Amino acid sequence: MTATPATCDRILDAAERLFAEEGFHATSLRQITQAAEANLAAVNYHFGSKQALILAVFRRRLDALNEARLARLDQALAGSDQPDLEEILEALVVPALALTHGNADDGHRFMRILMRAFADRDDHLHRALSAEYAHVMRRFASAIVIALPGIDELKLRRQLDFIVGALTHTMAESCSKDARAIADDLVQFAAAGLRSSVSVQKPDGASRTLEIHS
Amino acid sequence: MTATPATCDRILDAAERLFAEEGFHATSLRQITQAAEANLAAVNYHFGSKQALILAVFRRRLDALNEARLARLDQALAGSDQPDLEEILEALVVPALALTHGNADDGHRFMRILMRAFADRDDHLHRALSAEYAHVMRRFASAIVIALPGIDELKLRRQLDFIVGALTHTMAESCSKDARAIADDLVQFAAAGLRSSVSVQKPDGASRTLEIHS
DNA sequence: GTCTATACAGTGATAGAC
DNA sequence: GTCTATCACTGTATAGAC
Incomplete structure (x- = not known):
């Protein structure tokens, strides 16, 4: 029953x-x-x-x-x-x-x-704010395309989300006061992640560096 | 005045x-x-x-x-x-x-x-939950130390925060339904970030691979 | 034990007087 | 512009019915 x-x-x-x-x-x-x-x-x-x-x-x-x-x-x-x-x-x-x-x-x-x-950190606050400052993220996306020519733009959008998520999480949770060291770590971490997608996925074999993870 | x-x-x-x-x-x-x-x-x-x-x-x-x-x-x-x-x-x-x-x-x-x-996503909910499941993150930290021997443990803790932040942010904001592709991208992104800190910062020169970003 | 009816102090919002 | 008075509604607590 x-x-x-x-x-x-x-x-x-x-x-x-x-x-x-x-x-x-x-x-x-x-x-x-x-x-x-x-x-x-x-x-x-x-x-x-x-x-x-x-x-x-x-x-x-x-x-x-x-x-x-x-x-x-x-x-x-x-x-x-x-x-x-x-x-x-x-x-x-x-x-x-x-x-x-x-x-x-x-x-x-x-x-x-x-x-x-x-x-939904307090109702629709986050949605309103991220829409309000979306142009900032677009500027950064454009800059990264220049710095890493050939990067896949869909993948870049996802990766920018990863970086923003890591940054937001760190701003909210991290108890350390050492902003400089955290920033250094995050920059290095993000740069390696971004570069890895360029070298791994470029289909035209110009400079494939698949041996990067030897 | x-x-x-x-x-x-x-x-x-x-x-x-x-x-x-x-x-x-x-x-x-x-x-x-x-x-x-x-x-x-x-x-x-x-x-x-x-x-x-x-x-x-x-x-x-x-x-x-x-x-x-x-x-x-x-x-x-x-x-x-x-x-x-x-x-x-x-x-x-x-x-x-x-x-x-x-x-x-x-x-x-x-x-x-x-x-x-x-x-403070709804009062102290997040604090309570992350304390409740902290042992899971500890298990992953230990596993990564095995996979990447020599990694600095303070840095690893920060980087795990980056990954969790990226993951949480993506779970919350991403509209794409393609979980598999997102997961692949995040795994590759995180792995490259983690590896970069090992190769860059090891002080004993055993296997420095600074030319990784050739 | 499980569940209900009811009461309470405190909330955000609003209409209208000054 | 500012204030008072008031509204509908909230989460919580309790006394008691089954």
Whole structure:
């Protein structure tokens, strides 16, 4: 018999869907409990607070993600004393992107959650700001094309996103006060990443440097 | 005569300070207007809404940041047909990190704002989650040390932050559905960045490969 | 234990007087 | 421009029904 899920799970499901559609801050507990056909007080009974409910929604997905990551990491480390760097990085990256950019039903919904949670830093502030300063990024993209002629422009756009993400994350999380050293590291890291895509993917064999990873 | 600033500016200053200390969501308009010695309705009169006030606080700082970036970019592009990639990236990165990790009075306060705004994705959710899954990142750090023996561990920690930032940002912002291509690009980008720090900075000359960027 | 009804203090926003 | 008064709504807490 497939009875309706328990109240606790109905709340989690409704919360996940509404958070993804509207954002955390914009979704009220009354909306959630109404969609879950539960009483308002049930969420505080089962989870303790709205914040704890948000955490529970995340935990349900992140547990699975990190299990998948570690399983793939074990596979990359198994059998060899000298594991492959690319395989290690794939274990970190692929399960995450499959979750957010994949087509599976649950995954797709969770992608929108994560998108809201991490992009929607206070409602639509981030979207408004990045649109407002998009011209700055366009200027940098043009400059990099000059510095690295022949770079694939779609790939460059992605890589600029990588760099901006690394920079933003570092600005937000890093506790170190040593801005100079961090900046040096990030510049070196980003430059190597950008150069690697030029040397690896140029189809006309002018100066292929595939032996770069000897 | 240095009269007290206009109401509009007093609100901006108070909001910036309180947002930085408490976060957006946790700071009420009543706190702000009280600290600014203004009336509650003044914020809606001058800015229209709480969201618009947040945006105004950001714009005041980001305008200066992006001006500094573009000025430095122009400098990097001037005088040569073939600008230096590192100088371009420094123009993007250094002014931002100077603002958030520097010691200037205003900058330090703004650093805390940005930190709250971008890290404090819904109160302390992000802190709780990253603590909960910190062991996963530790496992990956260990794996990378095996794959890249001799890598500096402080630098590796920073670079892992770069990768996580790039990944998070991409999960949140990227609209492309092509998870496989994005993952490939990120893996290649990150691997090149990591390898560059090993080959460039090893002090014992065993296998210096500085000619890697020939 | 699970769930409900209800009450409460505090929020952002707004209309209208001064 | 500024202020007071008020509104609908929020998350949370509690007392009690099943």
